[in-house]
Amino acid sequence: MLRKIPKEQRKKKILDGVEKLILQNSSTDFTMYQLAEFVGISPTTFYNLFGSKGAVLYSLLNRGLDQIINERHDGTASDDPVIYAIYSMTHAAKIFVDKPGLYRPLYKFQLGERDMGARPFYLDRGLTYWKRSLEGLVERGYLQDDPADGSFSRDDVALALLTHSSGVIDLWVQEDIDNEEFVARMTHDAALLVYAVVPDAERRKIEEIIASVRPQIRKFSFLRMNAPHETRKK
Numbered sequence: 001m002l003r004k005i006p007k008e009q010r011k012k013k014i015l016d017g018v019e020k021l022i023l024q025n026s027s028t029d030f031t032m033y034q035l036a037e038f039v040g041i042s043p044t045t046f047y048n049l050f051g052s053k054g055a056v057l058y059s060l061l062n063r064g065l066d067q068i069i070n071e072r073h074d075g076t077a078s079d080d081p082v083i084y085a086i087y088s089m090t091h092a093a094k095i096f097v098d099k100p101g102l103y104r105p106l107y108k109f110q111l112g113e114r115d116m117g118a119r120p121f122y123l124d125r126g127l128t129y130w131k132r133s134l135e136g137l138v139e140r141g142y143l144q145d146d147p148a149d150g151s152f153s154r155d156d157v158a159l160a161l162l163t164h165s166s167g168v169i170d171l172w173v174q175e176d177i178d179n180e181e182f183v184a185r186m187t188h189d190a191a192l193l194v195y196a197v198v199p200d201a202e203r204r205k206i207e208e209i210i211a212s213v214r215p216q217i218r219k220f221s222f223l224r225m226n227a228p229h230e231t232r233k234k
Contacts, residue, residue: 011050014050017038017039032056061106062121069129084133085137087187092165096169107172130158130162142199168186169182
């Protein structure tokens with residue numbers, strides 16, 4: 001029985017069950033009682049271990065973030081810091097599209113959820129990931145943590161990567177863009193952000209990355225064309 005195994009193992013087994021339910025339904029639209037019934041435990045156990053449905057779903061989001069962080073090796077001296085920073089975005093996008101039936105519903109929940117306990121912790125972890133991806137640019141002197149001249153700091157660029165990726169994720173969650181375009185757009189736009197803070201000598205290779213993914217990206221006029229007829233007339 002679950003209560004006879006260590007707490008962290010219990011939580012993992014429960015999260016495995018919740019993930020299976022989300023993949024089965026392609027939705028997070030269920031109650032804690034339905035979750036408990038599907039997993040085969042009492043609602044009280046859920047509340048004791050997680051506290052709320054939001055906390056359960058944020059635990060799954062954090063598990064996905066663990067995968068993104070753990071599978072993205074730390075940059076080394078042999079890595080090109082410009083390429084590393086850009087492809088840290090590509091890496092995250094590829095993990096999302098590997099399980100769209102899980103991450104689309106989870107991020108649809110996250111984008112609208114104001115859980116003031118779990119949300120700030122999750123966003124802070126995401127910001128730390130982006131800051132770490134820029135470490136090589138700091139070492140090269142292209143960015144600083146606290147620039148005296150008022151130029152872009154590492155925090156500025158990391159927050160831009162975080163907030164921009166959230167917008168592209170929203171387009172993907174709403175199925176305005178498909179998996180291929182999502183990965184391409186995430187890569188393309190990370191390249192644009194990095195382009196802004198590196199010297200001219202580094203920009204040629206960024207331009208090559210942008211050119212390589214542009215064939216997978218539609219112009220944003222498609223959003224206007226997909227809008228309801230009455231909206232387009234205004």
